[in-house]
Amino acid sequence: MSAFDLHPYTKGANKELGLHSQTLQEIAREYVTRRKQFNKSRLNWRKSGGVRRSLGWIPINTGAARWKxxxxxxxxxxxxxxxxxxxxxxxxxxxxxxxxARGRWYSM
Known part of the structure; x- marks a missing residue:
């Protein structure tokens, strides 16, 4: 599946999650990219404990954020x-x- 193929499955989720629709599209694109990179059919993204736990990441696109x-x-x-x-x-x-790893959030 490509990132374009994932878009119908995420349709309407932006209202439930409180995220911008471009953010969900960017997450889908990143997921497909990493899946192809590691030759996996499914990635283990969310591990909530241990040393190798997943850290939070929220992408920002042009229309989703600005300085005010x-x-x-x-x-x-x-x-x-x-x-x-x-x-x-x-x-x-x-x-x-x-x-x-300490739970602090940064903007990149």
Missing amino acids: NGQLYHNGHYFNVWDSYGLSQYSFRSGSFNED
Whole structure:
């Protein structure tokens, strides 16, 4: 299956999950890419315990996020971001929210 083939299965899930539809499409694309990369029919993405547990990852596309009032505005919520590189002067093309092993979230 390609990422395009997964889109009908995720239709309407954005309202239930509270995510942007482009975010779900990006997750489907990444899933298909990694599945082909490792020659697996199914990936074990969510492991909730142990050293090799999965960490959170939420992709951001152009239409899904933007800078407003010095904060990152995504899906109706404002996120405080430490802008050490002056990224607020530029528009988004893509990015992601990533979780570290201690449960803290970062914007990339």
